[in-house]
Amino acid sequence: MAQNAYPKLHNAMWPGLVGKGEDEPPIGLDQMLDMTQAAAVDGVKFDGVDLFLADPHTSIDADDDTIKALADNVGGRGLGIGSAVAPVWPPVGGGSAMDEGDGRRAFLDAVRKACRIMGRLRELGVRKGGVIRIDTATGVAEWAADPAGNTAKMAETFRLACDIAEDHGERLAAEGEICWGGMHSWRHMVDLLEAVGRPKTLGFQADMAHTMLYAMGYNAPEHKLIEAGDLDDPAKLDAAYKRIADALRPWTIDFHVAQNDGTVHGQGSHDRTGRHCMATDPNGKLDVVRHSGMWLKGPDGPASRGMRHICWDGCMFPNKVLETQQTWNDILATMIKVRDAHGWN
Numbered sequence: 068m069a070q071n072a073y074p075k076l077h078n079a080m081w082p083g084l085v086g087k088g089e090d091e092p093p094i095g096l097d098q099m100l101d102m103t104q105a106a107a108v109d110g111v112k113f114d115g116v117d118l119f120l121a122d123p124h125t126s127i128d129a130d131d132d133t134i135k136a137l138a139d140n141v142g143g144r145g146l147g148i149g150s151a152v153a154p155v156w157p158p159v160g161g162g163s164a165m166d167e168g169d170g171r172r173a174f175l176d177a178v179r180k181a182c183r184i185m186g187r188l189r190e191l192g193v194r195k196g197g198v199i200r201i202d203t204a205t206g207v208a209e210w211a212a213d214p215a216g217n218t219a220k221m222a223e224t225f226r227l228a229c230d231i232a233e234d235h236g237e238r239l240a241a242e243g244e245i246c247w248g249g250m251h252s253w254r255h256m257v258d259l260l261e262a263v264g265r266p267k268t269l270g271f272q273a274d275m276a277h278t279m280l281y282a283m284g285y286n287a288p289e290h291k292l293i294e295a296g297d298l299d300d301p302a303k304l305d306a307a308y309k310r311i312a313d314a315l316r317p318w319t320i321d322f323h324v325a326q327n328d329g330t331v332h333g334q335g336s337h338d339r340t341g342r343h344c345m346a347t348d349p350n351g352k353l354d355v356v357r358h359s360g361m362w363l364k365g366p367d368g369p370a371s372r373g374m375r376h377i378c379w380d381g382c383m384f385p386n387k388v389l390e391t392q393q394t395w396n397d398i399l400a401t402m403i404k405v406r407d408a409h410g411w412n
Contacts, residue, residue: 070111070406070407071406071407071410071411071412072410072411072412073370073375073376073406073410073411073412074322074363074370074374074375074376074377074406074410074411075114075115075147075149075375075376075377076111076113076114076115076376076377076399076402076403076406077113077114077115077116077117077147077149077150077376077377077378077379078099078103078106078113078115078116078117078378078379078395078398078399079116079117079119079323079378079379079380079381079382080096080099080100080116080117080118080119080124081117081118081119081124081152081382082094082099082380082381082382082383082384082389083095083096083098083099083124083389084119084121084123084124085119085382085383091385091386092386093123093124094386094389094390095123095124096123096124096125097140098390099116099124100116100140100141100144100146102389102390102392102394102395103116103144103146103395104144104145104146105392105395106392106395106396106398106399107396107399108396108399108400108403111399111403112145112399113146113399114146114147114376115141115146115147115148115149115376116141116146116147116148116149117148117149117150117151117152117197117378118148118150118151118152119151119152119154120151120152120153120154120180120181120184121152121154121159125137125184127153127154127159127160127177127180127181127184128180129184131187134184134187134188134191135191137188138188138191138192138193141193142191142192142193147193147194147195148185148188148193148194148197149194149195149196149197149375149376149378150197150198150199150200150240150272150321150376150378151181151184151185151197151199151200152199152200153177153178153180153181153199153200153201154177154181155174155177155178155201155202155204156204157170157173157204160173160177161173161174161176161177161204162174162204163203163204163205163209164201164202164203164204164205164220164221164224164225164249165203165205165209165210165217165220165221165224165248165249166220167220167223170204171224171227174204174224174228175224175227175228175231178199178201178228178231178232178239179231181199182199182231182232182234182235182237183235185197185199185235185237186235186236186237189236195375196373196374196375196376197321197375197376198237198238198239198240198270198272198320198321199232199237199238199239199240200239200240200241200242200272200321201225201228201239201240201241201242202241202242202244202247202250203221203241203247203248203249203250203259204247205217205221205247205248205249206246206247206248207245207246207247207248207251207286208248209248210248210249210251211248214249217248217249218249218255218258218259218262219262221249221259221262222259222262222263222264225239225241225259225263225265225269226263226264226265228269229263229265229268229269232268232269233268238267238268238269238270238320239268239269239270240269240270240271240272240320240321241256241259241260241269241270241271241272242271242272242274242277242321242323243256243271243272243273243274243277243278243281243315244274244277245277245280245281245285245286245287245331246286251285251286251287252281252284252286252287252289252290253278253281253282253290253310253311253314253315254287254290254314255287255290256271256281256315257314257315257318260318266318270318270319270320270321270372271315271318271319271320271321272319272320272321272322272323273312273315273316273319273321273322273323273362274323274325274380275323275324275325275326275327275353275355275358275359275362276323276325276326276327276343276344276353276380277325277327278308278311278312278315279308279327279329279352279353280327280329280331281311282304282307282308282310282311283295283298283329285331292306292307292310292311293306293307295329298329298352299352301354304352304353305358308353308358308361309361312361312362313361316361316362316365316367316368316369317367319362319368319369319372319374320369320372320373320374321369321374321378322359322362322363322369322374322377322378323377323378323379323380324355324359324377324378324379324380324401324402324405325343325344325355325379325380325381326343326344326345326346326348326351326353326355326381327343327344327351327352327353328344328348328350328351328352329352343380343381343382343383343384344381345381345384345388345394345397345398346379346381346397346398346400346401347397347401355401355404355405356401356404356405356408356409357408359405359408359409360408360409363377363405363409363410364409370411377402377405377406379398379401379402381398
């Protein structure tokens with residue numbers, strides 16, 4: 068069978084930074100790139116990487132020389148660059164999308180700077196597609212104080228971010244995750260996307276692990292679709308997961324292959340959020356290849372909206388795991404299976 072050309076297979080760089088506790092130092096960008104470049108399965112390699120635009124990897128204030136060096140570093144390894152995470156959170160210089168004052172200004176400044184960097188990488192030829200990832204940078208409890216009013220404030224911030232993205236020829240993707248207020252359930256996520264009303268510019272980033280927790284109703288029990296005890300029932304899990312994918316697939320423009328064992332995880336700055344499992348974890352509840360088809364297949368799948376690549380997301384693992392080359396070989400093998408099953412030419 069001929070190998071599908073798309074989607075291209077990307078590795079995420081943020082596992083080297085995100086969710087680090089006090090005893091887990093960051094893993095540098097060069098080391099993450101080394102392991103990505105070295106991964107191979109039957110001659111197939113990663114096609115590219117997705118970035119986190121924050122120190123110590125890539126400063127959101129990077130000057131042109133730094134951006135050129137980044138392009139040379141990644142491109143010189145035979146890799147491309149796709150999507151990037153904009154540092155919209157207060158701990159890294161951003162602000163809450165719910166804050167109509169300084170928080171909104173900081174949020175939009177992070178989006179503007181991310182658009183500048185990613186646009187320059189496109190001009191330099193190392194980037195062929197991808198989006199800029201955002202979220203509300205607001206906790207669930209803060210949002211819950213006034214759900215309707217706070218969703219309206221977030222929608223306005225996102226609309227202003229869309230204006231910036233359009234000026235730079237970029238698209239934004241909101242990653243649904245149970246820790247971000249206003250995005251912490253599948254229904255609230257749809258509500259926010261519809262409230263923004265800019266489907267050509269703002270879409271959804273579907274992470275398989277995070278969206279499975281949507282089904283379990285963590286942080287939004289009123290929207291629960293499955294009990295934890297039923298995750299091992301394929302029919303019940305399929306029905307719940309399909310309902311979420313059907314609601315959000317028409318918005319999906321960026322996709323993360325991931326595994327989840329049905330539990331939440333908190334480490335470092337990320338508390339009570341989706342627990343990513345290794346691709347080979349026997350406790351994983353998803354059939355990664357089959358369930359990814361619920362997002363990638365169909366006339367309203369992300370390929371119809373110009374998506375060119377998919378990315379692995381597996382953060383919050385111990386450095387001992389992340390620094391083992393076999394980890395990345397196993398991840399690549401899973402992603403190849405996803406492309407073989409659901410890819411296109």
